[in-house]
Amino acid sequence: MIKAKWWIYQIGIPLVLLYAFPWFFNNAHTIHVAQTFLITYIVIVGLNLLVGLSNQLSLGHVGFYAIGAYSSAILTMTVGLNFFVSILISGLIAAVFGAIVALLSLRAKGPYLAMVTIAFGELISIIANRWVNVTGGPAGIKTSVPSLFGFELGQIQYMWFIGLLAIIFTAGATNIFRGRFGRTFTAFGNSEVASEVLGINVRNWKILAFSVSAFLAGVGGGLFAFQNQFISSTTFELNLSIMFLIAVIIGGSGTKIGPIIGTAVIIGLPQFLHNFVDYHLMIFGGILLIALILLPDGIVGAFTKLSYFKKFSSKKVNTDLGILHDDRKATIDLPDGINGKLLELKNISMHFGGLKAIDDVEIEVLGGTVHGIIGPNGSGKSTTVNVLSGVYMPTGGNLLWKGKDITKYAPHGIAQEGITRTFQNLQLFEDMSVLQNVMVGFHRHFKTGFLKNLLYLGQVSKEERYYAQKAYDLLRIVGLEERAHEKASDLPYGEQRLVEIARGLALKPDLLILDEPAAGASPKEIEKIMDVIQRLKNAGLSIILVEHHMDIVMNVCDYITVLDFGKKICEGTPETIQNDPRVIEAYLGGEEVNQLVAGTRSIG
């Protein structure tokens, strides 16, 4: 039934509307506007994937658009390819450029990324302007009348053709949105470091997001090249990039129907405002400003809040995913336990310039144990966790995992090996539900590829249902099944920590590193968290626990390492640690100071 509904809404109705359009609005101007709408819409669908899902701001989409337009013009006119083939090829060319831009801007985020993309867009537009031999510059070049199988497409047929592509791309984009690819895009857009420690190679995924987005922009550009059988460099300027972005934001970035609304605004509005043509950018600037203030989630976002709010906040089990709420006791699915040395830190040092955050530290973690790492402020606990999870590469020493050297592994590599972690400063994927957060944790277990997801084959939906059920079971283990469909960031702090634990468990880790799991939680929540850790321990999971809350540490840990000023000062069982004078000194103050100050007192 869901399938039938999907075909009606995604394909049937749009097809009918598209086919019927010329009967209602049969004049050349309206058809031309409709073509422009559809072409722009295709670009916006791509930009929405990038900006809305992956949070990668691009102000250079005009570059991909121009590359698409010029390559398809050149491929048809000079090489003599069919226009449709040339459009697809130019989409691929734009995708390659997308990958290049992504690689160049890997470390840039937010405004800096926007700057890189602006530079790219400007570069392409300057080339279009100056490389007159090829592009014709401002005077432009002619393209052919589009034809398919020997039939020339008239204005109306060309509109139908573009519309058909738009419907296909929308269906593809929707499939991407609802499957694991959309989830992964959103995940690294929300938190790169959390995605990495769950085994997502963020670099590759960013390249993919940029490529897909650039592909659609390239195809849009290609379609544009044949709309008027003429293109000139004056079209491809920065303000077009800005308009694209405005459409995404006004429509509601990251929503499925946002692009339709957004495109309608930027294409439709100028039709009513031709008298103010000189003020277009100003008017759009104003609209953007108002939209950002009044409707931060865009038009679609605002409406979902109104009408769907209740539907989303209701706590019913999502039947779409076929989740079973049975009475079986949920079991923790863990890899086989390992006895003996699991992880070894050999003379690990992490120096930041002159600061020795950790210095020559040796720790051995045995399989099946809970190993505590404690120490006063600034003792190097967080640095140790960051080294263990690959967030930092140590400046000295080796990290051995089951005897294998993993010192130089990136976080996603370490996650692939079966080590994951939670974060002291929570790193949940805020735009997702609790269930989706946990589903991202299954990343390394998903098998289906991009094409299968694009088509959303039966295999894909089966896989989705399978892992949704597993994620739900994990939520039952941490006692959060009731919250499965709530937005993760709406949960109380302590429960958010439990979501992170469940998400980490989804990886099916051999070793789970808990970085201050009780920080900021209320006493009641702390009890819950402690109970969960205890149960994981009983299930045989190896855990590294960094925590200030000593009652938890002393009751749960089998073995404890104490750090102070980046050095290991002692290790042993909880009893040993509690009675070790070095530990007491580290926590309560050194002997030297005490004597000095005590001396003061007797004088005073």
Next chain:
Amino acid sequence: MLQVQDLSVSYGQASALHRVSLEVNEGEIVAVIGPNGAGKTTLLKAITGLLKAKEGTILYKGNEILGTPAHKILGYGLSHVPQGRQVFGDQSVEDNLILGAFTIKKEKQKIQELIEREYERFPRLKERRSQHAGTLSGGEQQMLAVSRALMSDPDLVILDEPSMGLSPIFVKQIFDTLIELKKSGKTVMVVEQLAMAALAISDRAYVLQVGEVKLHGESRELLRDNSLVKTYLGSK
């Protein structure tokens, strides 16, 4: 002089202080100690108005100051030496002191007197009066931070981990200063990581743990009490 009752503070969803009550009487040195993450700094920030408390009352000289903005609280005779010193690094030592007298900025004569008093307290600062504060050593910066706080001539001085990152000699000097302040009639509240040292110089102390007061009493009693170590290192 200062009465805190059932104070609860949270950062967004994270709770930092849970129904904390304590009092500071006139002429006392009161220490607040506890492991890191206990909420000590949060407590001070809530008292001095830098953080908004969720619930509870804070009475200073009998007046409710909860919700009063930080810059006004200073005018009531309560001064805060923040953690990590926070001196104005690009300004001279003397300018830092003058800025400390912001609430009495119109009385030039008095400001001069106060500056002289601080130079007497810490002769080192006088030597370095025209030097940029950022170029001072950690210990000297801490002296400056204390002096700057005293420039508003407060009745109650609140210090947040004055020993942080200092060598034992400087720690001693700062702690000596606290005792002198008490002798000159000021009231002192100090948050410390160096629990033993703080207990040695204070009259009474509160032990915070995970946002709650776990122990409190006379400092000399607490020094002998076994449960202090337990609070820090947990019990099993």
